[in-house]
Amino acid sequence: MTEHSSSNAYWSANIRVIFICLAIWAVVSYGFGILLRPVLASIPVGGSDLGFWFAQQGSIVIFIALIFYYAIYMNKIDREHGVDEE
Structure with a gap:
């Protein structure tokens, strides 16, 4: 159970950072470059x-x-989840 919950926590953190980066990307490229250009x-x-x-x-x-x-x-x-390369 511990390994499964640790794996879920790792992927949850991974997906969260991906969504944050995608949201910033969308706001900058579509929002600032197109919608807010005027x-x-x-x-x-x-x-x-x-x-x-x-x-x-x-x-x-x-x-x-x-x-x-x-x-x-x-x-x-x-590093926090123990899957680093070192």
Whole structure:
């Protein structure tokens, strides 16, 4: 029973972090890049507006940050549940 509940806790934590990353990805790419672009158009950034910046470059920067966050957080979860690589 202990191994089964530990396995469930590990996968629950894993799925939770995946959903958080997917939610941030959706908000940044779809929300800021498409839906909120007219609202963000009034904020100048580097010769353009913030909505254009998010659609073209900001979303890529956020995606790379999400990759690092996911890797670091999953290593922490792996250590906590005893399934790390070391």
